[in-house]
Amino acid sequence: MIEQFIHTATTSFFLWFDHYLLKKGQAFSNKTSKFYHYADDRLDDRFETFGSPYKQWVTDSSISGAIIPTGVLVNGSPQGRNNGIIFDFDNGRILSSGIANTDSVSGTFAVKDFNIYFTNETEEDLLIDRKYIANPRVYSPDENYINPYDAVIPAIFLASATMTNDPFSFGGEDTTKILMKAVVLAENTYQLDGILSVFADSKQEVFATIPFSGHPITEYGDIKNGTYSYDSLSSHYKTVNPVFFVNDVDTSKLSDKASKSITNDLYVGFIDFEIHQQRYPRA
Amino acid sequence: MNNFKLPPDVQKIIDVQSPKYLRRDFEKIVKEKFEALKTQMIQEFMAHPITQELLDGPTATNISGTLGGRGNLFSFIGFNSSDKPIDDILELLNDTSITFGGDIPSGNKYFVSLPNSKDIFDITPLPWATGRSWAKSIETGLSGLGYYLFKQSAASRSGEAIQTSVKLVDGLKFKNTTYISAFINKYKDKFSKLQ
Numbered sequence: 001m002i003e004q005f006i007h008t009a010t011t012s013f014f015l016w017f018d019h020y021l022l023k024k025g026q027a028f029s030n031k032t033s034k035f036y037h038y039a040d041d042r043l044d045d046r047f048e049t050f051g052s053p054y055k056q057w058v059t060d061s062s063i064s065g066a067i068i069p070t071g072v073l074v075n076g077s078p079q080g081r082n083n084g085i086i087f088d089f090d091n092g093r094i095l096s097s098g099i100a101n102t103d104s105v106s107g108t109f110a111v112k113d114f115n116i117y118f119t120n121e122t123e124e125d126l127l128i129d130r131k132y133i134a135n136p137r138v139y140s141p142d143e144n145y146i147n148p149y150d151a152v153i154p155a156i157f158l159a160s161a162t163m164t165n166d167p168f169s170f171g172g173e174d175t176t177k178i179l180m181k182a183v184v185l186a187e188n189t190y191q192l193d194g195i196l197s198v199f200a201d202s203k204q205e206v207f208a209t210i211p212f213s214g215h216p217i218t219e220y221g222d223i224k225n226g227t228y229s230y231d232s233l234s235s236h237y238k239t240v241n242p243v244f245f246v247n248d249v250d251t252s253k254l255s256d257k258a259s260k261s262i263t264n265d266l267y268v269g270f271i272d273f274e275i276h277q278q279r280y281p282r283a
Numbered sequence: 284m285n286n287f288k289l290p291p292d293v294q295k296i297i298d299v300q301s302p303k304y305l306r307r308d309f310e311k312i313v314k315e316k317f318e319a320l321k322t323q324m325i326q327e328f329m330a331h332p333i334t335q336e337l338l339d340g341p342t343a344t345n346i347s348g349t350l351g352g353r354g355n356l357f358s359f360i361g362f363n364s365s366d367k368p369i370d371d372i373l374e375l376l377n378d379t380s381i382t383f384g385g386d387i388p389s390g391n392k393y394f395v396s397l398p399n400s401k402d403i404f405d406i407t408p409l410p411w412a413t414g415r416s417w418a419k420s421i422e423t424g425l426s427g428l429g430y431y432l433f434k435q436s437a438a439s440r441s442g443e444a445i446q447t448s449v450k451l452v453d454g455l456k457f458k459n460t461t462y463i464s465a466f467i468n469k470y471k472d473k474f475s476k477l478q
Binding site for chain 1: 361409410411412413414415423424426427428429430431432433459
């Protein structure tokens with residue numbers, strides 16, 4: 001199946017959401033840490049895997065102050081992509097075909113305060129009887145790599161809920177309305193209130209339509225061509241595609257009474273976005 | 284046969300003067316039509332399957348079909364057994380009123396204050412996330428979180444005899460359905476055409 005409008009919408013929304021939170025909330029912190037070797041049976045034998053204790057790393061160079069890694073120290077010597085290193089930003093690790101599993105690896109990177117995931121799971125599946133691992137907040141002597149692929153909190157799970165077309169003007173132009181939902185899993189009230197406030201203020205923002213081909217990440221989680229700036233990407237696509245408009249935002253928290261019923265000690269919130277775009281769906 | 288046309292200055296006088304003389308009769312007739320339409324609106328709301336199912340409380344059957352015929356909306360949304368979620372909507376609909384004001388050529392203006400969808404969404408908070416509206420969620424997608432949180436809460440009181448009138452059903456999934464928005468749009472159109 002070729003890329004459909006909803007695929008483009010979710011891609012565009014995901015990239016904007018990530019950028020908006022990092023920029024408005026400055027929701028990241030720079031870390032320096034050792035990387036720990038482990039085996040990943042989802043990867044082929046070419047790669048040695050070295051994981052940091054944190055994920056996800058920030059990829060967006062338009063976020064002022066965020067350190068976007070382009071190299072690591074291997075036995076004290078800097079190495080980068082030219083040495084065959086792949087940065088897996090989503091899983092907070094590097095993949096290398098040239099580093100021995102006994103080598104000492106360390107690096108500096110910006111870690112998101114909130115990991116962002118796109119999900120097909122229902123809210124009850126996300127919250128009921130599910131355990132999450134958390135990014136460590138302070139250094140520990142027992143420090144080790146963070147498991148790949150598992151969702152890590154604090155996190156925000158995004159999902160598209162509905163899409164409808166309403167007539168807008170003569171000639172077949174409709175307003176396409178998309179409802180996007182976000183479930184926020186925070187570790188404390190300060191985090192939760194902060195996220196809800198940032199996005200409550202996003203009402204009437206616009207963001208660029210970015211197709212799959214414009215997505216900045218490779219299948220290994222690295223940045224295509226080694227550099228990514230949401231501001232540049234967005235500016236480019238705003239000149240060639242119509243924009244999305246954030247028509248409405250509703251924020252809410254899981255009530256205290258309800259929170260007592262979930263097994264995780266989490267602070268839960270919900271953000272519901274109504275996104276609009278005028279387009280010709282039948283053209 | 285010749286068509287008789289009033290001179291323009293005479294027509295103008297009629298246009299200006301007639302509303303004053305016709306107002307009382309106009310208001311009486313329009314008000315009767317308004318009251319009849321308002322009664323019809325409330326009856327239709329009360330007869331809606333969603334409304335009926337919520338009125339029947341935690342022991343209702345899923346007459347709305349939104350849960351595939353299993354469970355019931357009242358429990359799925361996560362209301363307490365003493366909650367009366369329809370009352371606030373009904374009160375708002377009952378507050379629909381008509382006022383008259385301003386003359387137009389050969390007629391009078393009327394204004395109907397009918398709640399809009401957002402007004403209703405604002406007074407129908409989900410019991411477990413008050414920033415969301417259950418009435419809106421019925422149209423856009425209702426999370427089963429309230430229902431499963433209730434299950435968790437009931438199950439956690441192990442060792443006690445749990446008195447509950449809610450029959451807990453596994454695997455419930457909600458199907459979106461039109462409710463308030465379509466209903467309000469329909470009556471907004473009808474009230475605008477009172478004659």
